[in-house]
Amino acid sequence: MTSESVQIETAQQSTPAQQFAQLFSATRRGARLARLLAVEQLVAWGWPRDGERTDAAALVVAELAANAVMHGRLDGRGFRLGLALLPSGRLRIEVTDPRGECLPAASREAVEGGRGLIIVNALAADWGVQPCLPAGKTVWAEISATRKTSGDTLSVIA
Ligand SMILES: Nc1ncnc2c1ncn2[C@@H]1O[C@H](COP(=O)(O)OP(=O)(O)O)[C@@H](O)[C@H]1O
Ligand SMILES: [Mg+2]
Structure with missing residues (x-):
């Protein structure tokens, strides 16, 4: 591989400026790229690059993408980030x-x-799993509009 960009299998760009979706290869590199592109999209939406919510979103994307690669992988299939x-x-x-x-x-x-x-x-205000027909699943998480007061919980995992 010469560039991380080749990890992207297909791309579906956003409609209005409030949605983003892209497919990635089910590899550690694909998961890393998903986190990086998520941050770039949030910055494009006006989020501060080093903001708390940006950091939280990046971490959630990284963990969910890592799980898709490690636990949700099927040969020849990628995962989708929305x-x-x-x-x-x-x-x-x-x-x-x-x-x-x-x-x-x-x-x-x-x-x-x-x-x-x-x-x-x-980090998420809410999260869950839903089937994605005809086969597959979506693990979703929502980052609050305001900072989640979860300092106690976070100190447990620090
Ligand atoms: N996308 C996924 N598909 C299938 N199982 C999953 C997925 N994400 C998480 N899991 C299950 O939930 C468990 C807990 O996930 P996690 O907390 O990320 O721990 P880890 O990835 O280190 O095992 C995993 O061990 C796995 O059994
Ligand atoms: Mg995991």
């Missing part, structure tokens, strides 16, 4: 992978396993 600014001011992050039969813990109170979903749970 970003949308909701009328409420929340940022909705969606990561879709092709393994619909294999679900992460959907309960926000019953996150088990590694740190990834604990981080998502701490």
Whole structure:
């Protein structure tokens, strides 16, 4: 590979200036690229590059993308990252992978396993999993319009 840009399998650019969606290869490099492009999109929407919400969104994208690559991967298939600014001011992050039969813990109170979903749970105002027909699933998370007061939770994972 000569450039990270070749990791992008197909691209679907936004409609108005409030939505973004793109497919990435199901590799660690694809997951890294998803995080980088998410930050670039947020900056293009006027978010400060080093802002708390930008950092939170980048971390959530990184964890969900890593999970899509590690747990939701099917040979020859990529994962999709979607970003949308909701009328409420929340940022909705969606990561879709092709393994619909294999679900992460959907309960926000019953996150088990590694740190990834604990981080998502701490940073997101809400998150969950929904089927993506005909096969696959979307893990989504919403970043609050205002800072989430989760200092206690975050100190647990620091
Ligand atoms: N996209 C996914 N597809 C299938 N299973 C998942 C996905 N994301 C998370 N999981 C499940 O939830 C568990 C917890 O995820 P996470 O907290 O990120 O920990 P880790 O990735 O370190 O195992 C994973 O071990 C896996 O069993
Ligand atoms: Mg993980």
